[in-house]
Amino acid sequence: MSMERELLLLGLLQQQDMHGYQLHEFIERYMQSCVDLKKSTAYYLLDKLAKEGLILSSEEREGNRPPRQVYKLTPAGQAHFLNLLRQNLATHLPARFPGDIGLAFADSLPLPEIHALLQTRRSALAEALAAAEQTPPHTGSLQLLIEHQIAHLQSELAWLDGVIDRLGHTKPG
Amino acid sequence: MSMERELLLLGLLQQQDMHGYQLHEFIERYMQSCVDLKKSTAYYLLDKLAKEGLILSSEEREGNRPPRQVYKLTPAGQAHFLNLLRQNLATHLPARFPGDIGLAFADSLPLPEIHALLQTRRSALAEALAAAEQTPPHTGSLQLLIEHQIAHLQSELAWLDGVIDRLGHTKPG
DNA sequence: TTCTGAATAGTCGGTATTGACTATTCGATT
C-alpha cells in the first residue's frame, strides 16, 4: 500500500480508536483534498495493517446494532506511524494534473471550441474555489489543508485565465 | 481505465502510430507532470483498447530487431478520442496533495522537529522548481504543461514558506 | 572475438482497488 494511505489510517487511529465505516466517513468528509480512498479499499487496508501487527481489532456492540470491528494502534503501529510521518513531512511529493492531458492535445480541436470548453472548465474551477472559501474554519491542522486548497485553487485559476487569454492571441497556422 | 489514461494513449496515437515501448518512453520523458503510467500498465491498456476496437495493432520489424506491435487509431478510436478530449477540457479535475496527510498529523511531533523536516521538504520543492525552470522550451502544448508545472511549484513554495513561518509564531499548548 | 553494459521490447504473477451488492437498524409516515 502507498505510504500516504498507510500514514492516513494509522494517523487517524492514533488520534482515536475507530471502526472501518467511521474511518471512511471521516476521510470523505474532511480529507477529500488529499486522498480518494474508497470504502472497500479502507477495509482491505485495515485487514492488512492488522495482519502486519500495526493495529488490533476487537468486536464491539452498541445498542441493538450488530457487532463491529473497532481498530486501535499497537505500539509497533505507533512507532511505524511516527516514521512514516517524518518521511512524509521531509519529502516533496509532486502533485499530478490529469487536466493537463487534454491541454496537451488541444490542437486537435478548432480554436473557438477550445475556448468555449475552457470557459466551462474555468467556471467549474471558480465554483470549487468559492466552495473551498466557504468552508467553515476547522481546528488545528485541518484548517491548514483548507488554506492549502484555497491557495492552490487561486493559483490554478490565475494560470487558466492566462491560458485562455493567450488562446485569443495565437496566430492561426 | 481512467479517462485520463485512455485519452493520453489515444491522443499520442492520433498524432503518430507507435509501439508500446515508444509510447511509454514518451510519457516518461515529456508528461511525467500529469501522469504516472508504468510500462506494464501501458501494455495492458493498449491490449484493452485494441479489444474495444479503438486501436489496431500490426506486426512490424526493423533491421534485425525482433518484430513488435505497432498501434494505430481506428475511426472509432478517433471519434472516441475527440469526445474524451472535449470532456477533459471542459472539466475541472481536482489535484490531490498526498503531502498534506503528514501536515494533518504534524502535531504528533515536537515543533522543532516539524520545523527541521519541513525545511528538508522545502529544499526538495525548491529543487524541483529549479529543475522545471531549467527545462528547455518545447514546441506547442508541451510548453504549456511546463509552464503550468512552474506556476504550480511557485505557488507551492510560497505556501510552504507561509506554513513554516507561522510554525514559529505558534503558541505551544 | 568475446565480453559487458545500455537500450529495446516486452511478459507474468501477484497485489491493490473498486463497483455493486447484502443486510441490519432507525426514524418518520401513513
Add this chain to the structure above:
DNA sequence: AATCGAATAGTCAATACCGACTATTCAGAA
C-alpha cells in the same frame, strides 16, 4: 403496525496496476 427511505456496516468478484523478470540487439572495450 406496516412500510419506506436513509444511515450504518460491511463483503466479494472482477478489474486495474505494477515490480521484477526475460530476452534480444547493439556499440564499444579488452
